[in-house]
Amino acid sequence: MTVQGLLVFAGNFLAQDGLLSTLAKIGVVLGAIIGLGVPGMVYFERKICAWMQGRVGPNRVGPFGVLQVLADGLKLIFKEEVVPARAVVPFFLLGPTFAFLPTMMAMAVIPFGAFTTFNGTPLSMQIADLNAGVIYLLAVASLNVYGILIGGWSANNKYTLMGGLRSSAQAISYEIPLALSVLSVIMLTGSPRLGDIVNAQQSTWFIFPACVGCLVFLIAIFAETNRLPFDLPEGETEIIGFHIEYSSMKFATYYLVEYAHMISASALFALFFLGGWEFLPWFGWEKLSAMTGLDFRGALWFIPSVWFVAKISALLFVFIWIRWTLPRFRYDQLMDFGWKKLLPLALFNLLVVAIYILFKEGVL
Amino acid sequence: MSEQLMTYFSWIVMAATVALSFIVVVAKWPIFGAISLIGSLLTAAILFVMLSAPFTAVTQILVYAGGILVLFIYILMLLGVKRSQWSRGQKFALFGLFFGSLIFTCVPLLAVLQPNVAASGFAAVADDFGSIEKFGKSLLAGYAYPFELMSVLLVAVIAGVVYLTRRDE
Amino acid sequence: MNLYLVTGFVVFLIGAVGVLFRKDAISLFMCVEVMLNGINITLVAFSRMWGDMQGQLAVLFVIGVAAAEAAIGLALMLQIFKHKGSIQLNELTDLREMRD
Numbered sequence: 001m002t003v004q005g006l007l008v009f010a011g012n013f014l015a016q017d018g019l020l021s022t023l024a025k026i027g028v029v030l031g032a033i034i035g036l037g038v039p040g041m042v043y044f045e046r047k048i049c050a051w052m053q054g055r056v057g058p059n060r061v062g063p064f065g066v067l068q069v070l071a072d073g074l075k076l077i078f079k080e081e082v083v084p085a086r087a088v089v090p091f092f093l094l095g096p097t098f099a100f101l102p103t104m105m106a107m108a109v110i111p112f113g114a115f116t117t118f119n120g121t122p123l124s125m126q127i128a129d130l131n132a133g134v135i136y137l138l139a140v141a142s143l144n145v146y147g148i149l150i151g152g153w154s155a156n157n158k159y160t161l162m163g164g165l166r167s168s169a170q171a172i173s174y175e176i177p178l179a180l181s182v183l184s185v186i187m188l189t190g191s192p193r194l195g196d197i198v199n200a201q202q203s204t205w206f207i208f209p210a211c212v213g214c215l216v217f218l219i220a221i222f223a224e225t226n227r228l229p230f231d232l233p234e235g236e237t238e239i240i241g242f243h244i245e246y247s248s249m250k251f252a253t254y255y256l257v258e259y260a261h262m263i264s265a266s267a268l269f270a271l272f273f274l275g276g277w278e279f280l281p282w283f284g285w286e287k288l289s290a291m292t293g294l295d296f297r298g299a300l301w302f303i304p305s306v307w308f309v310a311k312i313s314a315l316l317f318v319f320i321w322i323r324w325t326l327p328r329f330r331y332d333q334l335m336d337f338g339w340k341k342l343l344p345l346a347l348f349n350l351l352v353v354a355i356y357i358l359f360k361e362g363v364l
Numbered sequence: 365m366s367e368q369l370m371t372y373f374s375w376i377v378m379a380a381t382v383a384l385s386f387i388v389v390v391a392k393w394p395i396f397g398a399i400s401l402i403g404s405l406l407t408a409a410i411l412f413v414m415l416s417a418p419f420t421a422v423t424q425i426l427v428y429a430g431g432i433l434v435l436f437i438y439i440l441m442l443l444g445v446k447r448s449q450w451s452r453g454q455k456f457a458l459f460g461l462f463f464g465s466l467i468f469t470c471v472p473l474l475a476v477l478q479p480n481v482a483a484s485g486f487a488a489v490a491d492d493f494g495s496i497e498k499f500g501k502s503l504l505a506g507y508a509y510p511f512e513l514m515s516v517l518l519v520a521v522i523a524g525v526v527y528l529t530r531r532d533e
Numbered sequence: 534m535n536l537y538l539v540t541g542f543v544v545f546l547i548g549a550v551g552v553l554f555r556k557d558a559i560s561l562f563m564c565v566e567v568m569l570n571g572i573n574i575t576l577v578a579f580s581r582m583w584g585d586m587q588g589q590l591a592v593l594f595v596i597g598v599a600a601a602e603a604a605i606g607l608a609l610m611l612q613i614f615k616h617k618g619s620i621q622l623n624e625l626t627d628l629r630e631m632r633d
Contacts, residue, residue: 019366019369088395091395091399130418131418131419131492131495131496132418132419132422132495132496135419135422135423135426135496136422138422138426139422139423139425139426139429139430140425142425142426142429142430142431142434143425143429143430145430145434146402146434146437149434149437149438149441150399153395153441161441164441165438165441165442168434168438172431172434191497192496374536375536378536378537378540381540381544381570381574382540382543382544382547385544385547385548385567385570385571386547388547388548388551388563388564388567389547389548389550389551389554389555389564389567391560394557394559394560394563397560397563398563401563401566401567401570404544404567404570405570408544408570408573408574411537411540411574411577412573412574412577415537415577415578415580415581416581417577417580417581417589417592419589420573420577420589420592420593423592423593423596424573424592424596427596427597427600428596428599428600431600432566432599432600432603432604435603435604435607436559436562436563436566436603436607439559439607439610439611440559442611443559443610443611443614443620445557445559445560445620454554457554458550458554461550461553462546462547462550465546465550466543466546469542469546470539470542473542486581486582487581487582487583487584488584489581489584493581493584493586494586494589498586499586499589499590502586502587502590503590503593507590510594514594514597514598517597517598517601518597518600518601521601521604521605522604524605524608525604525605525608528605528608528609528611528612529608529611529612
């Protein structure tokens with residue numbers, strides 16, 4: 001975590017606050033994601049999938065089964081750690097770290113609310129307010145590949161090597177439609193700064209002009225986080241994935257990283273297309289303040305943040321819903337879909353957004 | 365206090381860049397070298413951020429560390445490159461060449477630059493010096509032609525790679 | 534400030550020495566990338582020193598051309614490996630003159 005803190009500090013060259021407050025913010029965000037977000041996701045995934053399948057789900061360990069996640073975690077800790085013979089031990093041990101770091105680095109630029117004042121001092125709800133925030137997000141998304149690749153290769157197993165190559169090919173193939181749909185959002189905003197993107201959605205959420213781009217982004221983040229229907233890297237029942245040689249806590253780390261990646265991807269979707277922490281599509285907090293007189297920048301500063309977290313939760317429900325509804329893509333179908341169908345669709349989206357911008361400025 | 369901290373931090377990052385580049389050259393297994401090269405590029409990106417070039421830093425991570433080196437690691441994993449051994453004579457020659465050229469170039473350079481140390485500090489630049497807006501304006505104002513040529517180059521490279529790696533059926 | 538230039542130079546030097554001494558083609562290629570990394574550091578340092586944006590634009594073009602060169606070079610190496618079975622530079626001697 002200190003390495004990540006230093007990396008984030010180096011990235012924050014505007015240095016609005018001091019070192020200690022930045023480290024404290026990092027601690028809060030990481031603690032919330034790993035301590036609350038991921039266990040909550042695991043629990044709700046099992047409960048919701050049980051509901052969709054007509055069963056009850058875990059309800060024995062603790063009231064309504066909430067301690068089931070704790071029990072699973074303890075089970076994983078107590079399992080035996082097996083390192084394969086003739087595996088490349090440094091990389092085998094570092095594989096989960098390579099997967100963990102970029103996912104957490106992406107959380108550094110996500111704003112969890114508007115820039116507010118708290119007891120008189122300005123409080124930025126972002127760890128690092130980068131000028132090129134969106135491009136930083138694309139950069140760390142492209143670093144996610146290494147966790148899978150190194151993990152699959154280092155186990156000295158031909159099947160995991162092939163699984164690692166296959167799933168990293170999926171990851172890099174779907175980065176391009178992801179970047180193109182994000183590019184349309186930057187076009188609509190005029191700036192790659194994440195705070196500006198949310199502020200530009202005060203008049204209208206970007207899901208309306210960039211509807212095709214929104215769909216492309218949603219499909220691309222399903223592929224990037226290795227969730228069904230792009231579940232082939234994990235395989236589970238039909239093909240060998242990259243993580244079968246990992247046991248106990250290293251496997252738990254990959255599992256945790258997948259859920260944390262889902263949380264950050266949902267946060268990005270909410271920021272780019274659902275207006276971030278804005279209240280309703282054409283009715284922001286400012287209008288609500290003017291109408292009701294409540295001060296959403298001062299006393300009630302946490303309400304937009306809670307609203308943002310509610311949007312993230314709704315998107316995570318969509319993630320779980322689609323996982324337990326759709327079947328899995330085969331590998332050639334997956335690559336075909338990414339390159340031949342999603343990429344032209346993303347380019348078409350750029351055209352539509354460009355026409356919309358010209359229309360809005362009165363040129364057309 | 366913060367200036368001092370940043371100076372020490374920059375020394376650490378510079379040392380890390382040099383050390384990781386050294387590992388790339390001397391590593392016995394090429395994949396160790398590739399991972400060290402990724403680390404070296406990331407520390408170089410940190411140096412770029414400290415030199416007021418944030419857009420260059422994220423471009424380096426996005427393209428270089430996230431694209432080119434993924435390609436390198438694919439090829440290394442597919443070809444299964446074996447260990448390479450250094451013979452004793454080669455090791456002596458390596459260190460001799462390295463330190464000799466370091467001494468013979470750095471010492472005269474520093475001797476020449478030393479009188480101008482005060483003048484070789486940072487120029488005073490605007491706050492948004494390396495920011496993406498200024499970068500885009502400079503690029504498309506004066507360098508639009510090389511920019512378009514580079515896109516032609518990349519298309520030619522894609523065509524070349526597709527041709528080179530086709531199956532002979 | 535000199536230290537940034539020294540870092541760039543030292544990294545370039547390490548890469549150059551590596552290019553001279555490595556025996557397999559891919560490690561050679563990686564040492565070329567190390568050299569380009571050193572060049573990038575030097576370019577950005579000078580750009581900051583003189584307050585001129587052109588250094589950073591040059592870095593963008595260097596990164597782009599390095600990407601193109603890496604793609605073609607690695608595709609060529611795949612083909613060489615397929616035809617000859619190894620990429621050790623000692624064994625790639627088809628174009629050598631006949632020793633009489």
